[in-house]
Amino acid sequence: MIRSTRAGRALAVAGVVALALTACAGGDDEAGSGGDATSSGGGDGGEALHIGTILPVTGSLAQLGPPEIAGVDLAVKEINDAGGLFGSDVKVTHTDSSDAQNASVATASAQELISAGVSAIIGAASSSVTKNIVDDITGAGIVQVSPANTATDLSGYSDFYFRTAPPDTVQGDVLGNLIVGDGASNVGILVFNDSYGTSLRDVVEGVVGEAGGTVVYGTSGQEFDPAETNFATIVADAIAAGPDAIAILAFTDQTPAIVRELAAQGWDMSKTYFVDGNLQNFGTEGDTGFPAGTLENAQGTLPGAYPSEEFQGRMLEVDPGLKDYSYGPESYDATMLVALAALKGGASDGETIQANMAAVSGADGGTECTGWEECSKLLADGEDIAYQSASGVGPFNEANDPSSAFIGIYQFGPENTYTFSRSEEGEVPQG
Secondary structure: OOOOOOOOOOOOOOOOOOOOOOOOOOOOOOOOOOOOOOOOOOOOOOOOOEEEEEEOOOOOOHHHHHHHHHHHHHHHHHHHHOOOEOOEOOEEEEEEOOOHHHHHHHHHHHHHHHHHOOOEEEEOOOHHHHHHHHHHHHHOOOEEEEOOOOOHHHOOOOOOEEEOOOOHHHHHHHHHHHHHHOOOOEEEEEEEOOHHHHHHHHHHHHHHHHOOOEEEEOOOOOOEOOOOOOOHHHHHHHHHOOOOEEEEEOOOOOHHHHHHHHHHOOOOHHHEEEOOOOOOOOOOOOOOOOOOOOOOOOEEEEEOOOOOHHHHHHHHHHOOOOOOOOOHHHHHHHHHHHHHHHHHHOOOOHHHHHHHHHHHHOOOOOEEEOHHHHHHHHHHOOOOEEEOOOOOOOOEOOOOOEOEEEEEEEEEOOOOOEEEEEEEEEEOOOO
């Protein structure tokens, strides 16, 4: 999913957060360059794999940073606990992406990681941020894998750009059908003018129209500025259009103010829909909280299969402070796929990883496997593999998108926190 925007947060975070957490930074053991992987993951065959991340530590998507970083760190931990890759521990350097309103942060992070010689970068979370840095990253021959980008126009952007989250064609289809299935025919959309918001809006609008409904507010030209803080007129105009459901397509910076304004103007909040960019446990306290019952029965969508309790427990081992798991499985999968691609190709450079990403995802078939130990042993035995993702996405298609994905549907309770309701699986269209 996604993307990001936020006004006025100029935090010179660049080398900053070079949170340079080098997870289990192994030695500099070199083991020759290699062809096909015919040795185990801990055996010789190539140089140490160095992965970088550009994920939101600050900015309007900062709530996604902890689970995404934990997903990467969990994958690296499991690989290194099993002996590493090419005789060395996999190294990871974390940096901040912030958001599109602070574009210099991600630009500096990208340059830092390019200079450090990483072979792959996990991130960004924001589609808008990715669009600012993807040319620099892929142009340097570095594989970029986003665990959360959903903008439709990133499909097939570069041979070196992949994502483990589905484009908005899938979430938008599920969201539109959810709204229509709940009986709405006149839909209002409060959408900010960001590639994430407008891309998702276009899909939802198409689904509603095909079902015989109408988007009565929020069509092209009715977006709001991402820096907007006063939503009184915007909400009044939306309600005046006579919707029987309203979807909020924005980030967590704008959403609390929108919710408060909707409630103040008498909107039935149970007919409100959220998306991955703003679905969070708002609660009843603090700057983002609302009075108990405000969001009761409101719903939201989030790409990815709901993580099992076992997987949640593994993530909590690397970050006991996690409050949710959004895009954690996708980040784990992105890291695993990069390492497996390096192992299959016998080298850790970007070109080798790029050439083998689709194959290890199962695009060409192969033996199904889960996790590093099982998958790396199969590769060491010369078998083709079909990595079974923690997030439930299918193998990469020709556009380097997952070929299928689950979208979770969640419902808010009286404490303004959400619980999992069900999942819908969708195919990702190509072309």
